[in-house]
Amino acid sequence: MTNIVRNHSLSNAEVQRYSRQLILSDFGVHAQERLKDSSALIIGCGGLGSPAALYLASSGLGRLGLVDHDEVDMSNLHRQIIHRESTVGKTKVESAQLTCSQINSSLKIDTYNLLLTSENILDIVKHYDVILDCTDNVITRYLINDACVLSHKPLISASVIRFEGQLTVWNYLEKNGPCYRCLYPQAPPAETVSTCSDVGVLGPVCGTLGSLQALEAIKLLTKIGDVLCNRMLLVDGLSMSFRTIKLRHRQPTCAVCGTNPSIVDRPAPPPAGQCTNDQPCRKNVLSRRERVTAIDLSHSSPSFIIDVRPEHELEIGRFEDSFHLPMDRLLYNTNDEQLRTELRSNIENNHQIVIVCRRGNDSQIAVRRLKELLSDIDNIDEKLKDLEGGFQAWHTDIDPTFPLY
Structure with a gap:
């Protein structure tokens, strides 16, 4: 009887499992063994x-x-x-x-x-x-x-x-x-x-x-x-x-792989205030007095609400009678005077204007921008607030039927 010679360490079960890889001319048994090790x-x-x-x-x-x-x-x-x-x-x-x-x-x-x-x-x-x-x-x-x-x-x-x-x-x-x-x-x-x-x-x-x-x-x-x-x-x-x-090649000035690196013993710690996880980071752009919680908003007298989310998110859920002002328009608008005219009467006639978004991050940036845009209105700094935590906070603290997304 003629003997079969094995030139590899793979078991019969492994050969069967990976047979479609083993018959690849550019892969084969030796590549499979490297992968196993x-x-x-x-x-x-x-x-x-x-x-x-x-x-x-x-x-x-x-x-x-x-x-x-x-x-x-x-x-x-x-x-x-x-x-x-x-x-x-x-x-x-x-x-x-x-x-x-x-x-x-x-x-x-x-x-x-x-x-x-x-x-x-x-x-x-x-x-x-x-x-x-x-x-x-x-x-x-x-x-x-x-x-x-x-x-x-x-x-x-x-x-x-x-x-x-x-x-x-x-x-x-x-x-x-x-x-x-x-x-x-x-x-x-x-x-x-x-x-x-x-x-x-x-x-x-x-x-x-x-x-x-x-x-x-x-x-x-x-x-x-x-x-x-x-x-x-x-x-x-x-x-x-x-x-x-x-891509450009390795840089001699790089802080970790360069000629004279400054990062040598362990990775550099993250910058202050930056998180190293995949959870959404809560931004803190505004001071505490510039923000309102979902509980406070639910107990306060009616406020003029400006929703800065993209239009397609409004289909998920929104506050009734809110004014829609998407962030792109607010930040990159080419006609500030037209936008001021749209907002002015509501801003002047309401004691509190609350900016809302999904998580309370964009709304903080929106508050800063609106204060610049409407700086000539009396008490604008006191009137403009962002909803801390956005619609996610509203879902958690006030209305669990509001869709969480």
Whole structure:
């Protein structure tokens, strides 16, 4: 009888499971073995982390780390496809681990139900071969980037918003690739940053970019193909266009990977007032006397209410008889006099004008702008208030039947 020679360490079950990958001419058995011996860390088990985790778990990866500090909410399910209605209320890492283990029971899964900080991130990142940034927070990106540079780890980063996304690989040392700080040295002010939680995102856009993150991780770990380094992929879901732009190379002046770095022992802490989580940050632009709570508004005499949300959000719910003034018109209006005329009589004839938005962030900026626009009206500083916490606070404190979104 002729003997069969095995030149690999894969079991019969693994060969059967990954047979469609093994017969790929550019992948094959040796790439599958590399994947089996490799590890990846996914930071953020949300819209991007969900498809990335599912594909890495099913691909034959040996070890998968999952980091998140949040719990599954019903509002997550349209885009965070690793979670189920049955896991609402569970931690996201627990929910993600459950799904991944059902796909591949031999996968080693580590879970970290915590908020990453400059003190703990290095101890986690050092255990993995590649890191996937699947978060929705700019400040966290700096933290993860710094940790990857200090730990000499490649970072696969994606972001999505509305119908668009982008993807690149930072700190890929084999090509002397740049890090995130090489292109964006300083974090932007908190009030200038929007997330998909603030402005929305279509679920399949997350699925597309998260899947591509998994693809880049597999390419990088198995040493096949051309890693997306020194380039950035831009995806527009509405026009279904994909284009790649060149990025500048590693910068000698970079604070973390440059010639004389200032960030050397641990990642830089976030700027004061900036949060390193994917929860919507509460902005504090106004003083306490310029704000009114939902409880105070419900008990006060009728006020003139200005709603600064986009028009399509009015269909979800609104205050009766409120005046609609979308933020775009308020901030970028080319005819201030026309807007002043529309507002003046209501401003002058009401003792309190309350500006409302979804969460109480845009409304604060609107108050500042309206005070500039209507500075000639008596007592304008005392009259203009924003509703602290916006419609979410109204839902929580006053009327739970008002749709929470």
